[in-house]
Amino acid sequence: MADGSLTSPGGIATGDRPEARPVRFRGGGFNPTSPRWVGAAVFVVLIAFLEWGTRAGVISNLTMPRPSDVFATLVDLARSGMLWTHLVPSLTRLAVGSALGTLAGIFVGVMIGLFSVARAGLVPLVAALFPIPKIALLPLFVIWFGIDEASKYALIAFGTFTPTVVATYGAVDTVDRTLIRMGQSFGLKWHTIVLRIVLPGAMPGILSGLRVSLAIAIILLVAAEMLGAEYGIGAYILQAGSLYDLERLFAGVAILSLLGVLVSAAIGRIEARLLRWRG
Amino acid sequence: MDLRLNSISHRYDDLEVLRDISLDIPAGRIVCIVGPSGCGKSTLLRFIGGLEKPTRGEVLQIGEAPADSLNPLTYVFQDFALLPWRTVEGNISLVLNDHGVRGREAEEIIADVLARTKLSEFRTAWPRQLSGGMKQRVAIARALAVNPAALLMDEPLSALDSQTRELLMDDLVGLWTRAPFTAVYVTHNLSEAVRLGHRIVVLSRRPGEIREIVEIDSPLAGRDLAEPELDARQKHLWALMRAEAEAADKELAHG
Ligand SMILES: Nc1ncnc2c1ncn2[C@@H]1O[C@H](COP(=O)(O)OP(=O)(O)OP(=O)(O)O)[C@@H](O)[C@H]1O
Ligand SMILES: [Mg+2]
Numbered sequence: 001m002a003d004g005s006l007t008s009p010g011g012i013a014t015g016d017r018p019e020a021r022p023v024r025f026r027g028g029g030f031n032p033t034s035p036r037w038v039g040a041a042v043f044v045v046l047i048a049f050l051e052w053g054t055r056a057g058v059i060s061n062l063t064m065p066r067p068s069d070v071f072a073t074l075v076d077l078a079r080s081g082m083l084w085t086h087l088v089p090s091l092t093r094l095a096v097g098s099a100l101g102t103l104a105g106i107f108v109g110v111m112i113g114l115f116s117v118a119r120a121g122l123v124p125l126v127a128a129l130f131p132i133p134k135i136a137l138l139p140l141f142v143i144w145f146g147i148d149e150a151s152k153y154a155l156i157a158f159g160t161f162t163p164t165v166v167a168t169y170g171a172v173d174t175v176d177r178t179l180i181r182m183g184q185s186f187g188l189k190w191h192t193i194v195l196r197i198v199l200p201g202a203m204p205g206i207l208s209g210l211r212v213s214l215a216i217a218i219i220l221l222v223a224a225e226m227l228g229a230e231y232g233i234g235a236y237i238l239q240a241g242s243l244y245d246l247e248r249l250f251a252g253v254a255i256l257s258l259l260g261v262l263v264s265a266a267i268g269r270i271e272a273r274l275l276r277w278r279g
Numbered sequence: 280m281d282l283r284l285n286s287i288s289h290r291y292d293d294l295e296v297l298r299d300i301s302l303d304i305p306a307g308r309i310v311c312i313v314g315p316s317g318c319g320k321s322t323l324l325r326f327i328g329g330l331e332k333p334t335r336g337e338v339l340q341i342g343e344a345p346a347d348s349l350n351p352l353t354y355v356f357q358d359f360a361l362l363p364w365r366t367v368e369g370n371i372s373l374v375l376n377d378h379g380v381r382g383r384e385a386e387e388i389i390a391d392v393l394a395r396t397k398l399s400e401f402r403t404a405w406p407r408q409l410s411g412g413m414k415q416r417v418a419i420a421r422a423l424a425v426n427p428a429a430l431l432m433d434e435p436l437s438a439l440d441s442q443t444r445e446l447l448m449d450d451l452v453g454l455w456t457r458a459p460f461t462a463v464y465v466t467h468n469l470s471e472a473v474r475l476g477h478r479i480v481v482l483s484r485r486p487g488e489i490r491e492i493v494e495i496d497s498p499l500a501g502r503d504l505a506e507p508e509l510d511a512r513q514k515h516l517w518a519l520m521r522a523e524a525e526a527a528d529k530e531l532a533h534g
Binding site (some may be wrong): 182184194278279 | 373
């Protein structure tokens, strides 16, 4: 028995050898990775299907524009220079509004995570603000900040603020307290503990909150531009929609989707960089 | 710098944890604290390092800490408490930078403590890439980097397997022999206490009181647990602990 060999089926003294078979594998899974081409393939298949359907007449031209026509519209848009005329104001609004909203949100979220007074005072307030459809407040923002850019910045900032606050203070709450005790026991300064221990520990949660708030920012951007803007993707889509010009409508929608994919990819890059330590 | 605990008592709400603990921790010696689970050892250690305040009594620091000591009372935690988002070197530089040690000076200290804990090759590794024993050596290196006047260790080896524990104990003895440091060492493990302690404090079950203080004078470097004298000490400690642990168990059973 003590020879430790595992190859001989030991133990029970039966006359003939018991049947040997590999142990059934039951590990694996629960660890999704994303091979690059799968995402692209989904788009390609979907678009190819629409192209085929509209050409073959299975899908009526009135219900769906032909993808190749939409693409041609996009090319025209780019050639005429109108693409930039619409894209630049939209991107500026998105960048300024969401930068203001997420930075303020991270700040307030960290305060709620650190101070009892902030927690007691602000958590109910945030809970009250969160469910308000921000777009309903656009007229109010127009009164406060004027009809120009400022009211659009404010709307996007406000829309990204609340989800960022909630994600941030949730993330701060999950930071390992023993690490904070460690910081204190080494006599680290308060701001070092916050900047070097609390914030990095909360970063995974903050970044996944950022994904949600930036998607919300794109939705609000379009809504704000539909309600009052001369140029911008939202304005472009609204014009196309009111003329029932499906090609242009879908060209606008395609730009938005692309924007969504790019933003998500950008956050993916930031995560890969900031969360390198997770391996 | 010596430390003195002056009749420390503590209660958490209506749970009395410690009762009238008075103890001297002389410079350059290792004081081990043993006692049954839940008797307040970790709590006592938090008082000594100033992370928490006792209900009654006080912890006194007698004499000044050496001027070059960046953080006189420094902990080594049971679960290492390394920042997973900083490399080995980054974990050490964090505590140095915050005390105003940067650049070349910091580099030299890091190289020195990593060499002393045999970690020089792992300078740029992430904590997740290290084994438990190596993580604890990083934590010890970090503690040594701030040049503590007293090291406060709460079961530093209990998250490790027994072979690693033996090796790290040898490392600690080696470190102490080359440059004696003051330490308070909390442990469950009597052989650790007998190997490392100059003075072993046995606490009773909760509320923790001092049952007995055992002094061991033989030099750390030469201690061998097979020696009859040390063996007798360990047996004696075990008899004390056993009675306390059994009594604590019965109390739990009766609620
Ligand atoms: N912050 C706290 N609030 C309330 N009770 C606490 C707190 N910290 C510890 N206790 C209680 O005080 C008692 C002593 O705890 P402590 O952690 O000091 O024991 P210990 O001797 O270190 O135990 P172990 O050997 O298991 O580590 C325990 O009963 C514990 O439940
Ligand atoms: Mg403990």
